Amino acid sequence: MNRHTKRRSGRQLMWKAVAVAGAAALTLTGCSNSGTDDTTTGASNTPSDAEIGVSLILKTTTNPFFVAMQEGAEEAAAAEGVNLTVAAGRADGDEETQIQAIENAISRGDAGILITPSGQAVEEALIKAREAGLYVIALDTPPSSEDAVDITFATDNFLAGELIGEWTASALDGGDAVIAMLDLFDDKVVSVDYARDQGFLTGMGIDVADPQVNGDEAKTGSYSGGSYTIVGNQATQGAEDGGRTAMELLLAQNPDINVVYTINEPAAYGAKAALDAAGKTDVLIVSVDGGCAGVDGVASGVIGATSQQYPLKMAELGVAAIAELVRTGTTPDVTAGLDFFNTGVALVTDNPADGVDSIDTTAGSAICWG
Secondary structure, three states: OOHHHHHHHHHHHHHHHHHHHHOHHHOOOOOOOOOOOOEEEOOOOOHHHHOOEEEEEEOOOOOHHHHHHHHHHHHHHHHHOOEEEEEEOOOOOOHHHHHHHHHHHHHHOOOEEEEOOOOHHHHHHHHHHHHOOOEEEEEOOOOOOOOOOOEEEEOOHHHHHHHHHHHHHHHHOOOOEEEEEEEOOOOOOOHHHHHHHHHHHHHHOOOOOOOOOOOOOOOEEEOOOOEEEEEEEEEOOOOHHHHHHHHHHHHHHOOOOOEEEEOOHHHHHHHHHHHHHOOOOOOEEEEEEOOHHHHHHHHHOOOOEEEEOOHHHHHHHHHHHHHHHHHHOOOOOOOOOOOOEEOOOEEEOOOOOOOOOOEOHHHHHHOOOO
8 A cells, every 4th residue: 555545544534533523414425526616516416406506715726735625625515416616716815816706606596605715805705695695614714704704614723833833942942043934925914824823923932912913023032941033024925935935035134043934834845945045954844734745844854843734624524514504404513612613733743842742744644635
């Protein structure tokens, strides 16, 4: 059995376990369908099934995270007999294309929308969709307005950041931290961006100012193990080339950077390329996503630790929730103590830290995506 097969079979076992433990009514099985932007996939078994249309609206289809999300939605659509239409922005942050896809879903009379919102500009269109009777589920990225969606299925992004922050503080073992912050955007506010950033700093033991604003904390001070300096925050657009450019800019400001926080693993690989070009080898890089490429990066030492998310699960459960709503009138509930449905997170590292729960890359590889 090759590594890809092991990952897939392990991942399937994990999905089944999660469904039994945390989402009994949303348990999913099925095989995959292929699809592209603005295409409809799925099957129907009865006339009532044929009436269930769902739109999956992604930020982009170039990031493996969203590719995996599409795969999960297509598998669930095939199992549930749902007609799935997939659309995506041309790049992360493309709000205009997402708004058009929302309007298309309304015009088609879809039962619901699953969306990873690219920014606040799409929220007015989502409110319009809800007013038209569509059930709207945000995936991964909670909107800023609670009126924009009915429920969010997501990782606890603050916790994801907090875990890599706690691990970093332990790994430094009291040494000075000279930190580069590689965020998502600098021209819009998205919850996943500030939640991971502020979670990381909190995990490090660094006081944050406004928890919904990146970059307004004190640039120097003490973390839980010693002294820190934040060199700066740079946007990456969640892309590898953006991560490289951001890292180059921050290295120009301070060549002594020894800790790099990255919004996701494509940005982490870009940062690594810039560090290698500058001859910097003794730098801790931490990230969030937990795709197979990211887990491989942890195994090879490119990334010290990453917080693993489960985008297939978000999409699978989202499709099943809309199908269940149409057939029985049952709506999904948020996780106890949270204002969203928590799809889980696990820290992946081969160098565990005392007091920080984690899994190793063997376990992470068995349930990764991409």
